[in-house]
Amino acid sequence: MLELRRVTAGYGHFTALWDITLRVEAGEAVAVVGPNGSGKTTLMRVISGLVAARTGELVFESDSLAGRRAHEIVSHGIAHVPEGRRIFPLLTVADNLKMGAFQPSARKGFAESLVRVYDLFPVLRERQKQRAGSLSGGEQQMLAIGRALMSRPKLILLDEPSMGLAPVMVLRLFDLIRRVREEGYTILVVEQNVRQVLKLVDRAYLLEVGRIRMEGRAAELSEQDFVRKAYVGL
Amino acid sequence: MRPGRVAGAALLALLALGPFLPMGGMRQYILHVLIQILIWSFIGGAWSVMGRFGLVSLGHGAFLGLGAYTVTLLWNFYSLTPWIGGVAAAALTVVVALVVAYPCSRFQVVGHYFALVTLAVGEVVRLLIIAERNWTGGSLGLSLKPATGDSLLAMQFADKRVFYYASLVLWLAGLWIWYRVDRSMARAAMEAIGEDETAAASVGIHVTRFKMGITMLSAGLTAVGGVAYAQYISYVNPDTLAGIGVSLRIVFAVVLGGMYSLLGPTVGTALTIALGEYLRVVFGLRFIGMAETIYGLLLILFIIFLPSGIYGSLRDVVARFVRPARLASGVR
Amino acid sequence: MIDPIFLLEAAVNGVLLGGVLALLALGLNLIFGVVDIVWIAYVDLVMVCMYLVYFLVMVYGWPLWLAGALSVALGALLGLGVHLLIITPILGKAPVNQLLATGGLLFFLQSFATFLWTTDHKTVRLALPILEVGGMFLSFTRLIAFAISLVAMLGLWVFLRRTYIGTAIRAVSQDREAMALMGADPQRVYFVTSAVGGAMAGLAGALLIIQYSVHPFFGAAFGPLTFMICVLGGLGNMVGAFVASFVMSEIISIGGVVISTEMGYVIAFVVFIVMMFARPGGILARRG
Ligand SMILES: Nc1ncnc2c1ncn2[C@@H]1O[C@H](COP(=O)(O)OP(=O)(O)O)[C@@H](O)[C@H]1O
Ligand SMILES: [Mg+2]
Numbered sequence: 040m041l042e043l044r045r046v047t048a049g050y051g052h053f054t055a056l057w058d059i060t061l062r063v064e065a066g067e068a069v070a071v072v073g074p075n076g077s078g079k080t081t082l083m084r085v086i087s088g089l090v091a092a093r094t095g096e097l098v099f100e101s102d103s104l105a106g107r108r109a110h111e112i113v114s115h116g117i118a119h120v121p122e123g124r125r126i127f128p129l130l131t132v133a134d135n136l137k138m139g140a141f142q143p144s145a146r147k148g149f150a151e152s153l154v155r156v157y158d159l160f161p162v163l164r165e166r167q168k169q170r171a172g173s174l175s176g177g178e179q180q181m182l183a184i185g186r187a188l189m190s191r192p193k194l195i196l197l198d199e200p201s202m203g204l205a206p207v208m209v210l211r212l213f214d215l216i217r218r219v220r221e222e223g224y225t226i227l228v229v230e231q232n233v234r235q236v237l238k239l240v241d242r243a244y245l246l247e248v249g250r251i252r253m254e255g256r257a258a259e260l261s262e263q264d265f266v267r268k269a270y271v272g273l
Numbered sequence: 274m275r276p277g278r279v280a281g282a283a284l285l286a287l288l289a290l291g292p293f294l295p296m297g298g299m300r301q302y303i304l305h306v307l308i309q310i311l312i313w314s315f316i317g318g319a320w321s322v323m324g325r326f327g328l329v330s331l332g333h334g335a336f337l338g339l340g341a342y343t344v345t346l347l348w349n350f351y352s353l354t355p356w357i358g359g360v361a362a363a364a365l366t367v368v369v370a371l372v373v374a375y376p377c378s379r380f381q382v383v384g385h386y387f388a389l390v391t392l393a394v395g396e397v398v399r400l401l402i403i404a405e406r407n408w409t410g411g412s413l414g415l416s417l418k419p420a421t422g423d424s425l426l427a428m429q430f431a432d433k434r435v436f437y438y439a440s441l442v443l444w445l446a447g448l449w450i451w452y453r454v455d456r457s458m459a460r461a462a463m464e465a466i467g468e469d470e471t472a473a474a475s476v477g478i479h480v481t482r483f484k485m486g487i488t489m490l491s492a493g494l495t496a497v498g499g500v501a502y503a504q505y506i507s508y509v510n511p512d513t514l515a516g517i518g519v520s521l522r523i524v525f526a527v528v529l530g531g532m533y534s535l536l537g538p539t540v541g542t543a544l545t546i547a548l549g550e551y552l553r554v555v556f557g558l559r560f561i562g563m564a565e566t567i568y569g570l571l572l573i574l575f576i577i578f579l580p581s582g583i584y585g586s587l588r589d590v591v592a593r594f595v596r597p598a599r600l601a602s603g604v605r
Numbered sequence: 606m607i608d609p610i611f612l613l614e615a616a617v618n619g620v621l622l623g624g625v626l627a628l629l630a631l632g633l634n635l636i637f638g639v640v641d642i643v644w645i646a647y648v649d650l651v652m653v654c655m656y657l658v659y660f661l662v663m664v665y666g667w668p669l670w671l672a673g674a675l676s677v678a679l680g681a682l683l684g685l686g687v688h689l690l691i692i693t694p695i696l697g698k699a700p701v702n703q704l705l706a707t708g709g710l711l712f713f714l715q716s717f718a719t720f721l722w723t724t725d726h727k728t729v730r731l732a733l734p735i736l737e738v739g740g741m742f743l744s745f746t747r748l749i750a751f752a753i754s755l756v757a758m759l760g761l762w763v764f765l766r767r768t769y770i771g772t773a774i775r776a777v778s779q780d781r782e783a784m785a786l787m788g789a790d791p792q793r794v795y796f797v798t799s800a801v802g803g804a805m806a807g808l809a810g811a812l813l814i815i816q817y818s819v820h821p822f823f824g825a826a827f828g829p830l831t832f833m834i835c836v837l838g839g840l841g842n843m844v845g846a847f848v849a850s851f852v853m854s855e856i857i858s859i860g861g862v863v864i865s866t867e868m869g870y871v872i873a874f875v876v877f878i879v880m881m882f883a884r885p886g887g888i889l890a891r892r893g
Contacts (some may be wrong), residue, residue: 087786089668089782089785089786108785108790109782109785109786110785110786110787110788110789110790110791113787113788114788118786119786121742121783121786122783125780125782125783125786127775127776127779127780127783127784128785129775129779130772130775130779134772134776137769137772138772138773138776138784138787138789141769141773141784141787141788142787142788142789145788146769151676183881186787190787190788272752281792302751324701329704331699333703345676366820373878377882378884379882380881380882382881382882384700385643385700385836385840386840386881388643388838389643389832389833390877390878390881391835392829392832393833393874393877393878394830394874394878396829396870396874397875397878400867400868400870400871400874401867401871402681403867404865404867404868404871414718422823437725516825517828517829518825518827521645521705521708521711521712524701524704524705524708525705525708525709527706528701560720561719561720561723562716562717562718562719562720562721562821563720564716565712565715565716565719565735566713566716566717566720568712568716569709569710569711569712569713569714569715569716569717570709570713572705572708572709572712572713573691573709573710573713574707574748575709576695576705576709577691577695577706578695580695580699580702583700
């Protein structure tokens with residue numbers, strides 16, 4: 040479904056990603072893990088078009104994404120839930136969801152998508168008239184994911200969804216992501232919470248200083264000594 | 274001596290001999306333009322002392338107006354010599370700057386907000402001048418009471434050459450102060466503050482003290498520029514010496530020249546004044562407003578196409594050509 | 606001692622002035638909130654629109670409402686033009702340069718107006734009555750202008766709250782990048798915002814020309830006041846700007862009657878400066 044071949048990207052003179060090759064098949068859930076500053080967020084931003092790739096190919100369902108800007112990429116069916124949630128704090132919950140369906144193709148199925156999101160996250164239905172900024176961290180993350188679902192995507196990019204959440208909330212959130220997955224969405228997720236995320240996904244990539252250091256099936260990776268020591272903390 | 278110094282010395286010699294060069298019937302006019310350039314360059318330099326550290330003031334007209342009006346009023350009503358009046362004017366301006374700068378710094382009014390607060394200060398001074406029309410002549414302005422003949426005490430001279438040398442000295446003094454600030458501790462501190470105020474404070478930089486010091490220096494120098502201008506033109510007017518128009522002009526000239534270099538403000542001022550004069554000569558009295566229209570248009574174009582100023586852009590261009598060459602030679 | 610009826614009349618006139626000021630401030634604040642650039646020349650665009658209405662009505666004999674409609678259209682066009690020609694190239698440049706580019710436009714518009722139309726003051730006279738209400742004299746023209754501004758602001762409010770693009774405009778002012786991830790082209794949102802902001806300048810022009818005479822320096826008279834209202838209300842905060850407009854207009858109107866016109870403005874500006882220290886985020890901002 041999504042394929043990156045030898046992608047290099049960065050900011051100004053600085054190169055944050057070197058030669059990244061990565062693929063996500065339809066229906067899969069894939070994780071990208073790695074230490075802070077290793078380029079995970081940059082990778083997500085390259086896929087969603089917020090950062091331009093310098094070299095390499097990005098292909099989504101046989102369309103090349105190279106040179107496409109962020110607002111064009113959404114219409115291909117990729118939704119990016121950015122790091123730090125980035126909901127619109129002064130808009131109501133309902134308006135945030137409305138903005139998720141901004142592009143014309145999503146606007147058509149608006150009512151239907153809304154029911155689906157509200158069923159998935161009932162708390163959002165309860166708080167639809169509230170300002171999004173007044174929600175708790177976990178609720179804001181649900182809103183961010185719900186907003187992404189409103190664009191009727193095929194692939195969802197999740198950048199550190201559990202960041203800054205209380206441990207109980209983290210567990211609930213992973214459950215919810217699992218349910219999103221069961222609804223048939225393909226997921227590419229970045230996480231610091233390696234142990235949890237490896238239970239959720241099929242495969243994972245390990246990123247270090249901008250390069251892919253390892254890849255494999257989630258179950259195999261979590262068995263590897265290296266990963267256990269460095270990230271899982273066992 | 275390095276070539277830069279030679280060129281500087283030659284330019285200085287040329288400026289020093291300026292009034293005695295053969296210029297025919299144009300002498301008076303050329304001197305007039307040069308004096309304006311020197312005085313406004315000095316004012317631009319005073320502005321850039323603050324501006325280069327991110328304290329973008331749109332209210333320097335206020336300091337200019339305070340300086341010019343104080344000295345003029347003291348002379349007209351109390352016959353106080355501008356030598357003392359000028360000091361009083363600068364002192365008053367510094368106090369006003371202090372009153373504005375302290376809370377600005379204390380309450381972290383920065384960026385757009387700082388620009389707009391200073392703009393308000395400029396408007397307040399302009400409107401006060403207009404409101405107090407019984408002394409100040411309101412929007413009609415005020416002429417300097419003439420002394421009897423040439424008078425050092427009154428700072429009034431019939432011969433433009435005197436003003437020329439005076440403003441040359443003033444300009445050089447301005448450059449010297451700019452240079453001293455550039456080389457001082459204050460520069461490092463102010464740059465740190467401009468980057469990140471909280472971080473600067475956390476490494477022990479006294480943010481308020483440095484900001485106020487720089488603001489007071491800038492305001493005081495601007496007032497001195499206002500005094501010089503008032504003495505030379507011997508007429509003051511709220512629209513040419515206070516308010517948003519003149520404040521914007523000062524900033525324009527400096528940004529155009531480049532506010533991070535010693536001669537940037539001078540280059541920018543010389544260019545804008547020369548341009549204004551040229552357009553005025555071309556259009557004369559025929560098309561009133563046309564000269565200014567073209568001036569405004571050129572300013573927009575300059576800002577869009579030379580965002581780092583003429584000086585800065587030239588430097589960028591030079592760097593672009595020189596640097597790859599150096600790299601290439603390094604490889605060989 | 607001033608007759609209290611004069612004070613009351615000044616207060617009512619302040620409210621009427623506040624309505625039109627609010628229209629100006631809301632247009633400018635809308636653009637500021639979204640594009641993040643202060644258009645120093647905003648009120649100079651209003652000035653151009655005032656001239657348009659003047660010429661259409663006084664020289665070509667158009668009905669006022671039609672001239673007003675055209676003024677709104679011209680305003681929108683000017684807004685788009687300014688955005689395309691001046692703002693787009695300097696987006697993301699140093700803030701000083703952004704201020705100066707629109708400052709250059711201010712010089713340009715002022716002097717071009719001087720060139721085309723001289724510095725004469727030009728007025729559109731409406732033969733509308735002066736109302737006497739309980740000893741106060743109120744201009745019917747001003748009442749109408751006030752009512753129209755209120756309706757326009759209500760329209761803006763509905764546009765920003767109820768339409769997709771209006772909500773997107775508010776969203777962009779909160780998080781530009783997140784809105785791009787929703788599929789909104791930021792450039793397109795900027796266009797719409799600049800056109801709407803410009804249209805409000807056009808409407809304000811039509812409402813101002815029936816109360817004040819126009820001259821090339823009209824922008825210099827009202828411009829600084831408009832920025833200050835925006836800052837006082839909180840840059841980008843529409844409700845704040847609305848409230849601040851009335852605070853400033855009351856100070857100016859009452860100060861003008863009690864002391865003098867200039868002192869009314871001086872007091873308003875001093876209040877602005879002091880408020881900047883007391884409440885840097887605007888009058889409606891929460892502290893801390
Ligand atoms: N906007 C930016 N400008 C410059 N460098 C950046 C920017 N964003 C991230 N970086 C740098 O790119 C590298 C990768 O960052 P990021 O992708 O955010 O890593 P991660 O998400 O894995 O923590 C880091 O070294 C970071 O400092
Ligand atoms: Mg990250």
